[in-house]
Amino acid sequence: MHRIISTIKQDHILGLARAGKRIDGRDMEQYREISVEKGVIRTANGSARVRIGKTQVLVGVKLQHSEPFPDTPSSGVLMVNAELLPMASPTFEPGPPDENAIELARVVDRGIRESESIDLEKLGIKPGEDVWGVFIDIHVLDHDGNLIDASALGAIAALLDVKPPQDEAWTLPEFPVVRKPVAVTLAKIDEKLLVDPCLDEENVMEARLTMTTTEDGSLCAIQKGGRGCFTRDELERAYRIARDKGQELRKLLG
Amino acid sequence: MEEQKKLIVDGRRLDGRAPDELRPIRIEAGVLKRADGSAYIEMGSNKVLAAVYGPREMHPRHEQEPDTAVLRCRYNMAPFSVDERKRPGPDRRSVEISKVTREALEPVLFLEMYPRSVIDVFIEVLEADAGTRTAGINAASVALANAGIPMRDLVSAVAVGKVDDVIVLDLTKEEDQNGQTDMPVAIIPKKKLITLLQMDGSFTEDEFKQALDLAFKGCERIYELQRAALREKYALKEG
Numbered sequence: 094m095h096r097i098i099s100t101i102k103q104d105h106i107l108g109l110a111r112a113g114k115r116i117d118g119r120d121m122e123q124y125r126e127i128s129v130e131k132g133v134i135r136t137a138n139g140s141a142r143v144r145i146g147k148t149q150v151l152v153g154v155k156l157q158h159s160e161p162f163p164d165t166p167s168s169g170v171l172m173v174n175a176e177l178l179p180m181a182s183p184t185f186e187p188g189p190p191d192e193n194a195i196e197l198a199r200v201v202d203r204g205i206r207e208s209e210s211i212d213l214e215k216l217g218i219k220p221g222e223d224v225w226g227v228f229i230d231i232h233v234l235d236h237d238g239n240l241i242d243a244s245a246l247g248a249i250a251a252l253l254d255v256k257p258p259q260d261e262a263w264t265l266p267e268f269p270v271v272r273k274p275v276a277v278t279l280a281k282i283d284e285k286l287l288v289d290p291c292l293d294e295e296n297v298m299e300a301r302l303t304m305t306t307t308e309d310g311s312l313c314a315i316q317k318g319g320r321g322c323f324t325r326d327e328l329e330r331a332y333r334i335a336r337d338k339g340q341e342l343r344k345l346l347g
Numbered sequence: 348m349e350e351q352k353k354l355i356v357d358g359r360r361l362d363g364r365a366p367d368e369l370r371p372i373r374i375e376a377g378v379l380k381r382a383d384g385s386a387y388i389e390m391g392s393n394k395v396l397a398a399v400y401g402p403r404e405m406h407p408r409h410e411q412e413p414d415t416a417v418l419r420c421r422y423n424m425a426p427f428s429v430d431e432r433k434r435p436g437p438d439r440r441s442v443e444i445s446k447v448t449r450e451a452l453e454p455v456l457f458l459e460m461y462p463r464s465v466i467d468v469f470i471e472v473l474e475a476d477a478g479t480r481t482a483g484i485n486a487a488s489v490a491l492a493n494a495g496i497p498m499r500d501l502v503s504a505v506a507v508g509k510v511d512d513v514i515v516l517d518l519t520k521e522e523d524q525n526g527q528t529d530m531p532v533a534i535i536p537k538k539k540l541i542t543l544l545q546m547d548g549s550f551t552e553d554e555f556k557q558a559l560d561l562a563f564k565g566c567e568r569i570y571e572l573q574r575a576a577l578r579e580k581y582a583l584k585e586g
Contacts, residue, residue: 199439318450
């Protein structure tokens, strides 16, 4: 995917970054305004709409009977899928998911899976035959940058919204979410690290880094993206920012 | 889950390695005749081939970029490279690996020197034992050099991780599957810049730093082996 941005805007953003400023007036470590609404889709078991600035993502969770993996016969299965809807950006096209959609889904998946956010071991029904499948579908409605953080936040919000299904196979008092992983993405522009890049910033950034942390501040997933590089020192700074911003974002989950 | 067996006993890993030890590595440059550049790597029992074509005309034309070459990477696993036959063709994992591999290699290339063209990198995993993406990057970077494509430096890559609460270098499949954390890293050794970083599992801040140190150490050793493979390829042979 080629990024198109006018040279004048590019130079403007670079010049601002050099001076420690941003195109929309934010601090380097400041998110845009975030809203998290839960329970927005009645037909989903859990759902959430997340807005970060003008970026808008809708996440639905469905629980369905599934077949377990052979190596974990009595554990539930987790699936994350992301769709970059053509309505969300002039650069998104209909069709099977491209590498950006796949990467988005897999980064969100790793955050939830590796933090052991859902106690999947409790989601068995009949060992070896029947378990609960947790299907997280990320619908990107409007793309103004930082889809990863919006999607990851939407996913955990939707999981926290899951109401037990009306099904006799369901025996738990509530859906077992035990940890809240939060992804924080930083863009590198002119040697500076900016939290929550908007689309214009994404179009000029050299690289991005997403770090997903849990309540205790430990890391559960990392993903570097883009054609640039990071220094060792930048990684350590990024971690501290991701941990602190992660705590902030987690408060929005209620 | 049932009781897991120990992966580290008396400070040694199941294959006898110390935590900070790489598996045996063998790299050979220029192993394919038709490709413009190629390399073969064995890292432990990983066997990976990389081939480079280009810079050449970009097809389809609409994917040409007027001011730069495009790097295209395809990471692919042979169906017989894993225990359970892998269905041929790209799956979600290999699409993601192809993307991060491209992004790991792009920083060392002078793509702006070849507008409208494409450099194709094909990575074929013939036998897999964890760390195939990093093995693929190591081979691809030697293959790019073997193709005579101008580069700022090579890219060296290795995975680090955590097993039995110990930070270890270059995980085997057994360690990856039963361990706690896997973190593939690629660097530009001369400038100490990180071009690929992924992680899944759990790390505290200290563990993360320790793992990065170990990754740099491993990459530097691999860098020597990559350069040795290229020197070997182009050395004057006697007789």
